[in-house]
Amino acid sequence: MPDFLNVPFYRHDLTPADAEAVARVLATPFLTSGPVGRKVEAQIAAFHGVAHALLTNSWTNGALAALLAFGVKPGDEVIVPAMTFIASANVVELLGAKPVFVDVDPSTLLMTPVAVAEALTPRTKAIIPVHLYGQMCDLRGMREVLRHRPDVRIVEDCAHCFEGTRHGERPGAWSDAAIFSFYTTKNVACGEGGAIICRDPALYERLQQTRLHGMDATAISRYQKSRHQHWDMVCLGVKANLPDLLAALLPPQIAAVERRLQVRKELVERYRVGFADGPVRLVAPEPDTVSAEHMFLIHVGAIRDTAIDILNEAGIGVGVHYRSVPTTTYYAESYGYRSSDHPISADWGAGTLTLPLYVSLTRDEQDHVIDTVRRSIYPLLENAQRS
Numbered sequence: 414m415p416d417f418l419n420v421p422f423y424r425h426d427l428t429p430a431d432a433e434a435v436a437r438v439l440a441t442p443f444l445t446s447g448p449v450g451r452k453v454e455a456q457i458a459a460f461h462g463v464a465h466a467l468l469t470n471s472w473t474n475g476a477l478a479a480l481l482a483f484g485v486k487p488g489d490e491v492i493v494p495a496m497t498f499i500a501s502a503n504v505v506e507l508l509g510a511k512p513v514f515v516d517v518d519p520s521t522l523l524m525t526p527v528a529v530a531e532a533l534t535p536r537t538k539a540i541i542p543v544h545l546y547g548q549m550c551d552l553r554g555m556r557e558v559l560r561h562r563p564d565v566r567i568v569e570d571c572a573h574c575f576e577g578t579r580h581g582e583r584p585g586a587w588s589d590a591a592i593f594s595f596y597t598t599k600n601v602a603c604g605e606g607g608a609i610i611c612r613d614p615a616l617y618e619r620l621q622q623t624r625l626h627g628m629d630a631t632a633i634s635r636y637q638k639s640r641h642q643h644w645d646m647v648c649l650g651v652k653a654n655l656p657d658l659l660a661a662l663l664p665p666q667i668a669a670v671e672r673r674l675q676v677r678k679e680l681v682e683r684y685r686v687g688f689a690d691g692p693v694r695l696v697a698p699e700p701d702t703v704s705a706e707h708m709f710l711i712h713v714g715a716i717r718d719t720a721i722d723i724l725n726e727a728g729i730g731v732g733v734h735y736r737s738v739p740t741t742t743y744y745a746e747s748y749g750y751r752s753s754d755h756p757i758s759a760d761w762g763a764g765t766l767t768l769p770l771y772v773s774l775t776r777d778e779q780d781h782v783i784d785t786v787r788r789s790i791y792p793l794l795e796n797a798q799r800s
């Protein structure tokens with residue numbers, strides 16, 4: 414092994430074949446949404462066993478399109494976990510509705526059906542469970558909690574979980590809509606992108622409109638027709654369609670998603686063995702779920718920022734996923750939240766860091782990460798625990 418290894422936090426593994434797929438789109442007259450995207454939508458719907466899929470230019474814009482389709486408006490409440498990426502709450506806030514933050518399970522960091530039951534009010538319009546780090550929340554349990562509230566929509570945040578399962582079921586099985594992100598670091602990625610899946614044909618029709626300015630569907634295909642077609646705007650929508658230039662990167666990754674998951678699973682197992690006897694806290698596996706293994710985190714508590722410096726100095730890129738959302742300045746100032754309102758998320762967010770995990774991570778690189786944590790961070794933790 415060389416003396417100094419640089420291990421980036423993330424590195425894609427696209428190939429010259431991917432560049433050729435983009436070049437094929439460049440050779441066509443229109444670069445934006447078209448036949449490539451429609452094929453990918455069919456591929457995603459088939460993979461998840463649902464009737465409909467719509468590509469979007471991000472999770473965030475897809476979620477806005479979905480919440481608009483569900484009529485989320487000022488005065489409504491939407492239940493979101495405190496431990497997630499800010500986007501899960503921002504989409505609610507952007508529509509003038511109120512994100513109602515709930516704390517998460519202390520061992521899996523997932524939003525629970527019990528938390529949903531406790532936060533439910535007559536104003537609740539939707540819930541956004543987040544399949545954090547790749548493990549799926551108990552959607553079936555949440556559906557049960559909402560059995561007398563058919564007016565409350567379930568929108569799954571699947572940004573970390575394209576390929577995971579729970580009780581053998583994939584995202585989309587229990588929700589009204591499930592939304593993926595193809596942002597550059599995600600398990601399936603095209604730089605920026607996302608997708609919505611749903612089962613209801615009427616919702617699918619509405620989503621086609623809210624995804625594109627609220628224009629009626631006949632207008633959306635206007636460039637395919639030889640004669641000009643007038644269009645109408647029938648509702649308010651966002652601009653969320655994905656261009657074929659980016660969609661062209663997705664088919665091979667979706668086709669290989671299980672094989673790629675297997676590679677990350679083996680890396681996760683090596684991390685778990687490497688840290689099994691040590692003082693760092695790990696996310697507990699949820700029973701009966703196959704995690705999409707999106708991220709590997711260690712919780713080191715009060716020495717977190719020192720630990721990040723140590724890893725960075727050893728050439729290792731790390732992340733923090735996430736600071737508790739209600740403790741960010743914006744949400745704390747807007748709603749008066751304090752850390753003690755969501756203690757599990759606040760503690761996790763103050764003490765966690767995320768290690769490199771991706772298909773092209775080599776064993777030498779991973780050994781360097783594990784050795785650095787064991788050699789330089791364990792002693793700090795053991796000292797902290799003694800004093």
Ligand SMILES: *Cc1c(COP(=O)(O)O)cnc(C)c1O
Nearest residue numbers: 471472473498500501572594596
């Ligand atoms: C990345 C991420 C998002 C946002 O995805 P974009 O495609 O960047 O909009 C939302 N939720 C979670 C949990 C994420 O990690």
